[in-house]
Amino acid sequence: MPLLSLDQLTFRYAAGGPAVVDGLCLELAPGETLALTGPSGCGKTAALRLVAGFERPQAGTVTLEGRLLSGPGVRVPSPQRRMGMVFQDFVLFPHLSVLENVTFGLDALPRPEQVARARGLLELFGLERFEARKPPALSGGQRQRVALARALALQPRVLLLDEPFAQLDAALRAVARSELRRVLQAQGTAVLLATKEPAEALALADRMAVMWAGKVAQAGPPEAVYTAPRNASVAWFLGGTNLVPGTGFGNGARTALGILPLRSEARGPVLLSLRPESLRLVPDTDTVAVGGALRAEVLAREFQGHGVEFTVGCAGLELTVRGPSDSPLRPGDRARLEVVGKAAVLEDAPPHARPPS
Numbered sequence: 012m013p014l015l016s017l018d019q020l021t022f023r024y025a026a027g028g029p030a031v032v033d034g035l036c037l038e039l040a041p042g043e044t045l046a047l048t049g050p051s052g053c054g055k056t057a058a059l060r061l062v063a064g065f066e067r068p069q070a071g072t073v074t075l076e077g078r079l080l081s082g083p084g085v086r087v088p089s090p091q092r093r094m095g096m097v098f099q100d101f102v103l104f105p106h107l108s109v110l111e112n113v114t115f116g117l118d119a120l121p122r123p124e125q126v127a128r129a130r131g132l133l134e135l136f137g138l139e140r141f142e143a144r145k146p147p148a149l150s151g152g153q154r155q156r157v158a159l160a161r162a163l164a165l166q167p168r169v170l171l172l173d174e175p176f177a178q179l180d181a182a183l184r185a186v187a188r189s190e191l192r193r194v195l196q197a198q199g200t201a202v203l204l205a206t207k208e209p210a211e212a213l214a215l216a217d218r219m220a221v222m223w224a225g226k227v228a229q230a231g232p233p234e235a236v237y238t239a240p241r242n243a244s245v246a247w248f249l250g251g252t253n254l255v256p257g258t259g260f261g262n263g264a265r266t267a268l269g270i271l272p273l274r275s276e277a278r279g280p281v282l283l284s285l286r287p288e289s290l291r292l293v294p295d296t297d298t299v300a301v302g303g304a305l306r307a308e309v310l311a312r313e314f315q316g317h318g319v320e321f322t323v324g325c326a327g328l329e330l331t332v333r334g335p336s337d338s339p340l341r342p343g344d345r346a347r348l349e350v351v352g353k354a355a356v357l358e359d360a361p362p363h364a365r366p367p368s
């Protein structure tokens with residue numbers, strides 16, 4: 012039995028307004044981290060607020076361990092849901108020490124147990140040296156970890172995290188991410204995480220659900236969703252892609268780039284997603300044309316530190332290609348393009364098969 016179920020959950024902020032959560036169905040297994048991801052405004056926060064009990068759905072249900080929390084005529088108040096929450100604007104008590112912040116709400120336990128539990132969590136987050144400090148004397152990242160420790164100290168059945176790393180810089184975010192993953196694994200806590208950073212969802216989640224306009228566009232393990240996006244929106248959201256129309260003939264498709272191997276079988280007109288890392292650019296130093304090689308021209312080059320992203324023109328298509336940061340290629344250079352990965356078959360209709368608008 013899933014720990015938490017959302018079934019056909021539908022929510023509008025105003026009567027007659029748009030459904031910001033639109034028939035949402037999700038299940039969270041015990042100990043699982045499920046990331047809700049998708050572009051800004053797709054309804055991630057609204058979904059978390061419905062689970063937390065801050066909002067009342069107009070239709071559908073929220074069930075925890077078989078108990079109805081929200082549904083027709085039922086609304087269990089938020090404090091009785093025993094969920095831990097760290098939302099974007101998490102608040103610590105500034106006048107209390109770190110230790111007192113983490114033991115806050117553990118009144119039912121004898122003081123030595125409160126302190127032992129809080130110290131155990133502070134240690135897991137590498138915060139043991141700061142237990143006597145007050146939040147204003149901590150960095151943003153340290154405060155963030157105290158907020159997470161405080162939420163976990165209450166041993167919630169489900170931890171709801173809404174953009175928990177929003178206030179951290181990129182380097183600190185990567186550290187906090189791996190730290191949180193380690194702590195969650197050690198604690199076995201089930202987590203529903205909302206993030207608009209695809210990298211965060213890909214790195215942290217056991218399963219992810221990409222949301223689009225209040226609905227789940229695609230759900231599954233991060234590797235599966237990344238390598239086989241269902242449609243162009245999901246492919247774009249998870250790190251950009253190249254859309255290539257073609258004609259499928261089983262496990263391959265004829266395209267302007269030649270015959271491409273496919274991740275799944277397709278026949279007839281198809282739209283394919285070819286990730287930028289599935290393409291490779293080789294400087295074209297030969298004066299003689301190489302049989303079968305695709306000729307490309309570098310149109311633009313963006314240095315990204317860990318690599319370079321090129322825009323190239325090839326066979327009438329404009330493509331994005333990732334390359335190593337020391338690539339000598341510059342705009343205007345000619346190059347050869349090699350396809351080194353498989354293309355994913357999208358559900359979207361290819362351009363020429365779309366009905367005229």
Ligand SMILES: Nc1ncnc2c1ncn2[C@@H]1O[C@H](COP(=O)(O)OP(=O)(O)OP(=O)(O)O)[C@@H](O)[C@H]1O
Pocket residue numbers: 024025031049050051052053054055056057058205206207
């Ligand atoms: N209090 C409100 N009243 C009316 N509409 C709202 C309210 N809060 C949010 N919305 C709208 O509901 C939709 C979903 O918002 P939500 O905050 O759930 O999106 P999100 O996916 O969490 O976005 P972000 O990643 O930017 O936090 C948006 O169109 C937003 O403008």
